[in-house]
Structures are given as structure tokens and as C-alpha cells.
Amino acid sequence: MDQVRQIVGLVGDVLGRDVVGTYLHGSSVLGGLRPASDVDVLVVSRRHMDERDRRALLGGLLRISGSGNEVRPVELTVVVQSEVRPWRYPPACDFLYGEWPRGEYEAGLVPRPEPMPDLALLITMALSGDHPLTGPRPARVLDPVPPGDLVRASVAGVPGLLDELDSDTRNVLLTLARVWTTLATGRIESKDAAADWALTQLPPEHRAVLGHARRLYLDCRYSEESWSDALRARVRPHVDHVLTEIDRLLTRTPGT
DSSP states (O other): OHHHHHHHHHHHHHHGGGEEEEEEEGGGTTTOOOTTOOEEEEEEESSOOOHHHHHHHHHHHHHHOOOSSSOOOEEEEEEEGGGTSSOOSSOEESEEEOSTTHHHHHTTOOOOOEEOTTHHHHHHHHHHHTOEEESSOGGGTOOOOOHHHHHHHHHHTHHHHHHTTTTSHHHHHHHHHHHHHHHHHSOOOOHHHHHHHHHHHSOGGGHHHHHHHHHHHHHOOGGGOOOOHHHHHHHHHHHHHHHHHHHHHHTTSTTO
């Protein structure tokens, strides 16, 4: 994919020999890209970026990333190897780019280092996907994430998800299904596979909204998404049921 080559080239131009490895994760390694999928890339670096590096990487990504028919949104995460190997929780992210704050980037915001529990999920996906774009295989670069930290990371983002339920319904429902699946099985699945598992666990009255979210994920871009009033009315009861199941699993997990 030309876009992936552009990402790799940009990262190499900015970080040079300090790039330890560049790895695909997310949908690319969990069943394939769907119409609205991001291109998810994890970069492992030997050093923190300085201000000039950050601005150069951001400027390049603003040109490469998008949401058109030919250009997918990019989510690029840079982590300094010494901050995740040996592993500790919560991990720290040196730089995170995604399309959701594009307006803020264009107004002058530059991504800064910050704690990022989600890195536990990203690293786990990169290890299981085993798809280096540059550098050695990920198992030679990254430590595995302990199951307890994978659980902690999975649930850490739930409050933020609930804040976006009305504006990003499809993604929130599928991500909650993935959290539930991960807690129950110990695996990180693709969003559609997680939905498939969750649908087998749900009572009939709570299946319709997740089934619709799954179909949207498989077939539609976000701009094509639609929800009937009848389905909208069933979203919150579905979410409440899933949260109850997540809480039930958490009470059985030591250390959470």
C-alpha cells in the first residue's frame, strides 16, 4: 500500500537511525481493513523526539492521512523502547497522531508525551500480528503485556467511550464488545469478531443494535452511517447490559 510506504518513509526521515522498528497493528492484522478502518502503525524509537521532530512528523502525517476514497485515516503511535521494555503500567506514549483532533493540529496543537494505557493493547496486537514494516520482529523489541495489565488497559477507556456514545455510536458499541470479549477470553479480536462473540452472549432484546453496528463496520464509511429512531432507543439499554457484564467479569479478575 502506497500510504504505508509513505508513513514508513516519513518516520525514517524524522527519526532516522533511532527507529528500532515500525509495526502494523489494529484492523490490518486482525482480519483486514474495513471501509472506515484506520491504518494503525506503532513506531518503537530509541529516543524522545524534540520539538522540531514533532512538528515535522505532524506536518507529514497531516498530508498523508485523510478520510477520502483513496486515503485512509492514519493512527500513528511512537513509543520510546526504554519506557516499555522492561514493561510497566501505565506505559507512556511519546507521540500519538489520529484524525479525530485534526482541527486542533491545524490550529497549532503538537502531540506531546503522555501516559497511555491503550499502549498495552497496541503492543499486544503488534506482537500477535507479527507484521514488521521495518526492523526486527516485534517479539525481539517489545515485552509481552501481563494479562492483568491488558484487563486494566481494556477498561481504562470505558468512561471516555461513554461520553462519545451519541456522536460515535458504531465505534463505541463495537469497542465495548471488544472490551467484554477481551475480559472473557483474554484475546484481542477484530471488532467484527468481538461483535460475533458478544452476539452469542446477549439476550435477544439486546442483539439488534450490535448487529447493526457490525454491519456498518463491515460495509460503510462513517459518512454513510445511519440509525433508525427505533434502534437509537435501544442503544442505551444495550450498553447498560454490556457494562453489567463487564463489571461482573471484573469482580472475578484479581488485582482490578
